[in-house]
Amino acid sequence: MPDILIVGGGLAGLFCALKLAPRPVTLLVAAPLGEGASSAWAQGGVAAAVLPTDSPDLHARDTAIAGAGIVDKDVALSVAREARSRIDDLLAFGAPFDRDAAGALVPSQEAAHSARRIVRVKGDGAGAAIMAALIARVRAAPSIEIVEGYVADDLIVREGRVAGVFARDPHNRLHAFMARAAILATGGVGALYALTTNPPQAAGSALAMGARAGARIADAEFVQFHPTAIDIGRDPAPLATEALRGEGAILVNRAGKRFMPPLHKDAELAPRDIVARGVFAEVAGGRGAFLDATQAVGAAFAEKFPNVAAACLEAGVDPAKQPIPVAPAEHYHMGGLWTDSHGRTSLPGLWAAGESGSTGLHGANRLASNSLLEAVVYAARAAADVSAALPSIPDPGAAPAAPPAFAPDAAGAREIRQIMQRHVGVLREASGLRAALIRLLALRDKAVAADNLDLRNRAEAALLIAAAAYNRRESRGGHFRTDFPQADPAQAQRSFISLEEALSLSRDLADEKSNAFARA
Structure with missing residues (x-):
């Protein structure tokens, strides 16, 4: 070895x-x-x-x-x-x-x-x-x-x-x-x-x-959410590269109206977090979001961007002639x-x-x-x-005995994905983050009891992200809190967290919830 x-x-x-x-x-x-x-x-x-x-x-x-x-x-x-x-x-x-x-x-x-x-x-x-x-x-x-x-x-x-x-x-x-x-x-x-x-x-x-x-x-x-994942129901979602916007493609809603110019001076070429929130707002508002390259790229689309063209055409969208449906996706x-x-x-x-x-x-x-x-x-x-x-560096020594075998918990993994998408996504706020941490802790404890390392890894990684998001009570870059929508100059620094801190926070929130139910 x-x-x-x-x-x-x-x-x-x-x-x-x-x-x-x-x-x-x-x-x-x-x-x-x-x-x-x-x-x-x-x-x-x-x-x-x-x-x-x-x-x-x-x-x-x-x-x-x-x-x-x-x-x-x-x-x-x-x-x-x-x-x-x-x-x-x-x-x-x-x-x-x-x-x-x-x-x-x-x-x-x-x-x-x-x-x-x-x-x-x-x-x-x-x-x-x-x-x-x-x-x-x-x-x-x-x-x-x-x-x-x-x-x-x-x-x-x-x-x-x-x-x-x-x-x-x-x-x-x-x-x-x-x-x-x-x-x-x-x-x-x-x-x-x-x-x-x-x-x-x-x-x-x-x-x-x-x-x-x-x-x-x-x-x-x-966490960075790419603003122009191609929204055609595939998992993972294919990507409409940012280079398309660099070539002049624009973002429009279902009515054909551009929505980025009022949000940032650079419009479609604004930083990704700003564009992602703009796209998210259109999708959440039922207006839809589309990347329109019909004028900027047009007939040359398949030659210039063959991978994007292939993904679109497979879903029945011709990007040379039609706007591409898009949504923000974790990237x-x-x-x-x-x-x-x-x-x-x-x-x-x-x-x-x-x-x-x-x-x-x-x-x-x-x-x-x-x-x-x-x-x-x-x-x-x-x-x-x-x-x-x-x-x-010293020799690592003989290999230890391996832990017991286990099968991945597909249902648990799906639940984590839904929790993170709903509560720790493009927009975040305290009550959702609390709910996420409490449920993620339960899934983590279930994984520990079952010796399921795959589910434990997923739950603990998610806990670290959600706990750090709960602790940062401001909005900055890829982290946006609707209850703290402004950047706080006092928090203009990197954050650090340990697993013990994330678990302690989650347990405290779970205890608070239990005590509230008991009082009720």
Whole structure:
């Protein structure tokens, strides 16, 4: 067994494995490579200042503005400055980014960027193309052992240090994978919501596993809802890339009236949280929301945005001639395992990269296409840090006995999705958050009693998000409280929470409810 274990087969996990080569690693993935990763579905591209009219300073400034006052500006600048080097890495790994006739990169524009800096592939195919290139490299690398079909459910901790993970095979049996260093790159929390653009594997497992072992959790309340998920009844919902609005597509309601210009000076190109609330209001008000690209793109739609076109046509919508029905869907989690500038979590022996971590780059609202950038930057940093630290890390020892097998609780998972969608979604308020925390606690306690790690992970990850949302009594970025609709300057800082704090809050609220019933 190699000394290094990477959990997750998205962009961060694959890139980290390649950057560690030729050092041996085990890559543990829940689904066949490319099938269970949000990265493969990313349409926009990688944000990087590659034009002479742009700069890392401008990129960092745009990141800070979108992040609504709590972006770590040093992190933003360091990531923006590293972006070009990581683009060069991706090119070397075979990523077929769009170029002009002279071979120069041709970036596009996306919302809240002040320059064209989205390095993309054929309009909306960046994620799939990058992943295909990296998967080919990973499968050909003799230093990378790929273990597919295993879902990580718990961390193995010895003497305060992470020593491996317990992972579930396709028959629901748990196995120990020991390692001197573990890197979590398991993605985000989308599968905790009823409407999401994320794959089913993105259920917050890193958040729950890390918190249960004592890791520090940062910015858990900040969840980004993509304003233009294609509303055609699919789960997960396909995405109408933000690049469409960058090309001039407009948002209209069923009456054909634009609704974004009164809400923000940048209209459809406003930060995602503002656009998501605008779309949400139209849908909730029964007026419907549609992305109209018939004039801006028109007959060239299928050529410029083939993935979006295919999803629409499959549902009977011709985006070249008809507006696309859209709704906000959970898309990205700004929170996660707190990491330092090297990708280290607060737990010795554990690193995080990609959406599993919270680096301070995104603040309260991720700037478009900074996600793939952060994934490769922190994957590279974690690889370098692990390599440097490995000589001083002790052997993890023999594998412990595995916990008993269990089957996932599909009904419990569905209930969590409904709770999160209803009470911890685009709009939040105290009574709904209280109801969510009380019910999530009951589901978590049920999972503990049944030794069901999958349900426990889902419930504990959801509890962390809901508790952080309950505690932040203001509105900022992706977190909007209808009972506290204004930003509070005194709360312009990152948040931190432990699992113990989330559980304590939930128990206190449950006791208050029980006492109120008793008094009645």
